[in-house]
Amino acid sequence: MMGHLRLINEKEPFLVRLEDNTVAVNENTGLKQLSPTLNRLAFHVVVLPGSTIQLLNPRRLSAEQIQMKLLVRETVEDTSYIEVSLPFGEKEGDLTNQEDIRLSLQKGWSASKWRVVEGNLSCKISYEGSLLKLDALGYLSFALTDLISYASPGVSVIQLTFFNLGNDALARRIYKDFPVYKKPAKPQIHSLAPMNPVILPGAEAILNWQVSAVQTARISPGEFLITQGAAEYRRVLQKPQEFFMLAQGHEESVTSSAHVYMVPPFIKSFGLNADKDKVTWDTAHAAEVRYMGEVKEGASGESPVSADQEKAVLSCAGYRLPIERSIYFPRGYPEIKVLEKTILDFGSYKILQLNWEAEALQALIFIIGDPSDIDSQQVDQGIKGGWEFPLATIPMISAIGKKTDGTTFQIPL
Secondary structure: OOOEEEOOOOOOOEEEEEOOOEEEEOOOOOOOOEOOOOEEEEEEEEEOOOOOEEEEOOOOOOHHHHHHHHHOOOOOOOOOEEEEEEEEOOOOOOOEOOOOOEEEEOOOEEEOOOEEEOOEEEEEEEEOOOEEEEOOOOEEEEEEEEEOOOOOOEEEEEEEEEEOOOOOHHHHEEEEEEEEEEEEOOOEEEEEEEOOOEEOOOOEEEEEEEEEOOOEEEEEOOOEEEOOOOOOEEEEOOOOEEEEEEEEOOOOEEEEEEEEEEOOOEEEEEEEOOOOOEEEEEEEOOOEEEEOOEEEOOOEEEEEOOOOOOEEEEEEEEOEEEEEEEEEOOOOOOOEEEEEEEEEEOOOOEEEEEEEEEOOEEEEEEEEOOOOOOOOEEEEOOOEEEEEEEEOOOOOEEEEEEEOOOOEEEEEO
């Protein structure tokens, strides 16, 4: 909206421009974590052509000192200052019930504390130097910032009063009134987020939110109505869930969404013990654990290694993303210290992970596919490392060990 101009008397040496004469009125519904819409009202005082104004402060009083002297009825007729007065409260015609409004001032200016006097909120503004002279087209500016209004939509009037700008009666007190149009703020969902975006199946998802200018709000699924005092929404989940919020303002509504995901199963450790006579494992977040195809109770366990066993397989199932890990300990090849194959199943594709460590070898070469197939892929990875690759299906895999004497051996994976 266009800036508002106000000039009361043709003899006055300046005009005042209000940069924007609209403010957003918040709905005071008491919803938890309300972030109100903030407003800014900027005033510009411009000296007219052919005119000059002088702001006098021979005692170099601060605006707060001027305010205190006026409260005890001391005279300050030798000092120029501006009084800003706002209708205070939440009734029709009021502008705000905020008792401390930030003021943005030019360098060298000060503002007093805000005080409520006879239903109005007012403060004083003054130049702290002894003299400020503004010639034609000179200007000064100040702004009310972070202004919060919970008043009813309609019109409020801000009054600026300029005191002691000259010796004649007109310049002793100049009033300027500015109508401010209050319109309902647009509803906003500043945030809708889970306290923990990833949880276990069967755990509670806890959602928090931050809204402004909202009369009612609802979260689904569950059709949870956010009432006054509601701080969070809890819902037990067995699978990932997308939550939606519909927030209704004075004239329009807005939506937002948030996701909660499930923790996939995880293998913390799986390998031979120090004596190499047992396989031990430890898992997390698995609904089912299988060792060598047999279901095992609990998240961790152990199993003896048979005399001819050279491989062990552990699989975990949870909500999606099953994981299977195979470890190899070929007795005929002591050069192999670590050899692991892990498969992460994402449904439409899989992730193959290989980890290995060997000694007294030139290299380990991995063959992806049938070694006799001309299209099989050969990957030379050295004697220690890790490798990961996405695949639609898991093909035949072989590890070829190349000894220092040039001979090789093959381990099917």
